[in-house]
Amino acid sequence: MNKTDLEYFKLLLNSQLKELEERIGYSDIQKMTINDVLQDTLDIASADVDKNMLLRIRERESRLISKIKDALSRVEDGSYGICEKCGSDIPIKRLNARPVTSQCIECKEKEEALERAYGSKAFFPSEPAIQMNRKNFPIR
Ligand SMILES: [Zn+2]
Numbered sequence: 552m553n554k555t556d557l558e559y560f561k562l563l564l565n566s567q568l569k570e571l572e573e574r575i576g577y578s579d580i581q582k583m584t585i586n587d588v589l590q591d592t593l594d595i596a597s598a599d600v601d602k603n604m605l606l607r608i609r610e611r612e613s614r615l616i617s618k619i620k621d622a623l624s625r626v627e628d629g630s631y632g633i634c635e636k637c638g639s640d641i642p643i644k645r646l647n648a649r650p651v652t653s654q655c656i657e658c659k660e661k662e663e664a665l666e667r668a669y670g671s672k673a674f675f676p677s678e679p680a681i682q683m684n685r686k687n688f689p690i691r
Contacts, residue, residue, distance in 0.1 A: 625653065
């Protein structure tokens with residue numbers, strides 16, 4: 552990947568990160584407001600639904616934030632745009648569609664096929680700490 556492309560993705564990732572962090576701040580305010588409004592009502596069930604929905608959205612946003620931060624650290628260490636599994640260049644087209652990706656489409660599809668085959672993510676934990684362990688101690 553050339554320097555211009557790298558700068559472009561760095562800017563793109565940074566602006567996505569900023570936008571998400573601002574939105575998470577906003578959803579905090581939203582959550583408080585919903586709690587305040589529903590405090591005096593007996594409609595506990597729907598209050599829980601709203602809270603769970605917001606929590607799920609927040610969870611997804613937090614996950615995306617850590618993915619963006621990972622991608623930015625790959626920009627810094629020069630490994631951005633290189634597949635972490637097979638080491639081949641990830642096409643710019645794919646990076647444009649999904650700037651946080653760390654795998655080429657072939658490796659990603661293989662991984663997803665395995666997850667589907669086992670029907671569970673238990674064999675492929677998505678916890679960052681566990682993923683790091685797997686990277687450090689690859690199973691042969
Ligand atoms: Zn690959």
